Each structure stands twice: as structure tokens, then as C-alpha cells.
Amino acid sequence: MRALIQRVSKAKVSVDGELIGEIGSGLLIxxxxxxxxxxxxxxxxxAKISKLRIFKDEAGKMNRSLLDTGGATLIVSQFTLAADTKRGNRPGFSEAAPPAEGERLYEYFAEQVAALGIEVATGRFGADMQVExxxxxxxxIWMET
Structure with a gap:
């Protein structure tokens, strides 16, 4: 799996003008x-993301994890992270899991993050989403298993 993680003070995702997920301080994944x-x-x-020490401690050092801070996550599916740009000018996405498997693993991943005691908001798999x-x-941070 590939993930692009952004530490945020707030984030939200909408589909067709409808707000479907929103968090305060935490991670957009x-x-x-x-x-x-x-x-x-x-x-x-x-497990790795939940323990990643990228939040500031009392001394201003990145030394605290999402679990330590009680922050939330906004998890958004993004198949374009599988982009292959080695040839030509149009990215290929054949390395991404097939849509049904991608959706199953996206939902499973969100469930696993929630099972760790972290608040989870999500986007909508396959939808045209607007993320703020x-x-x-x-x-x-870029992560890959």
C-alpha cells in the first residue's frame, strides 16, 4: 500500500458540494x-502511521505520535498514488489494485486505524472528491509497504 500523509490542523472532504468527512488536528491520509x-x-x-512521531512535544520537537496526541485521521482513497510516469506524458495506473479490491482494502485500512482508538473520517471511494x-x-510524508 502507498500513503501520502499530511499533518494538518484541519481537513475536510466533500462530494457534489456535500461535506462527508472533516477533522481538526491530526493526519490527512x-x-x-x-x-x-x-x-x-x-x-x-x-500500525506504523499511528506510531509515527511527527507531532511536536513540549520542546517543539517532532516526538509525539497520533496516538500520543489524540489526533484524528481523514482517510481518502487516491488511486493516482500508483501513477507510473516512466514513459510518455500520460501516467499509467496499472499497478493499482483492481477497483473492488482497492475499495475493500481502503475500508479495511480505515477500520484498522479506528480499531487502534483513533477517530476516523473518510472520503467516498471512487467519487470525485474535493479535499481541503x-x-x-x-x-x-510518503510511505509504502
Whole structure:
């Protein structure tokens, strides 16, 4: 699985003008299931993200995790993270998991994050979404299993 994680002070996602997910301080997680991914990769990524020490401590150092801060997550599916740009000018997305498997793993990943005791808001798989965020830092991290 691939994820682009952004530390945010707030984030929200809308579909057709309807707000469907919103958080305050925490992480916006853009997530893509890749060919061959399964539950073990989703479990690994959820655990790693929950413990990633990218929030400031009392001394202003990035030393606290999402679990430490009680922050929330906004998890948004984004198959374009699978983009292959090696040839030509049009990205290919054949490395992304098929849509049905991608949706299943996206939902499973969100469930695993919630099972860790973290508040989860989500986008809508396959929808044309508008995502708004205030990146805090900015802190943006690419992760891959």
C-alpha cells in the first residue's frame, strides 16, 4: 500500500458540494492499494502511521505520535498514488489494485486505524472528491509497504 500523509490542523472532504468527512488536528491520509496488497500490508501501514512521531512535544520537537496526541485521521482513497510516469506524458495506473479490491482494502485500512482508538473520517471511494486542508508545518510524508 502507498500513503501520502499530511499533518494538518484541519481537513475536510466533500462530494457534489456535500461535506462527508472533516477533522481538526491530526493526519490527512491519502491511500492507495497496490497490486498484490492484502490485509497484512494494511495492518502494517495502520500500525506504523499511528506510531509515527511527527507531532511536536513540549520542546517543539517532532516526538509525539497520533496516538500520543489524540489526533484524528481523514482517510481518502487516491488511486493516482500508483501513477507510473516512466514513459510518455500520460501516467499509467496499472499497478493499482483492481477497483473492488482497492475499495475493500481502503475500508479495511480505515477500520484498522479506528480499531487502534483513533477517530476516523473518510472520503467516498471512487467519487470525485474535493479535499481541503491546512497543512501543519508543513509536514508531508510518503510511505509504502
Amino acid at each position: 491519502l491511500i492507495c492499494a497496490m497490486q498484490g496488497d492484502g490485509e497484512p500490508q494494511a495492518d502494517q501501514l495502520a 486542508l491546512t497543512n501543519d508545518g508543513p509536514v508531508t
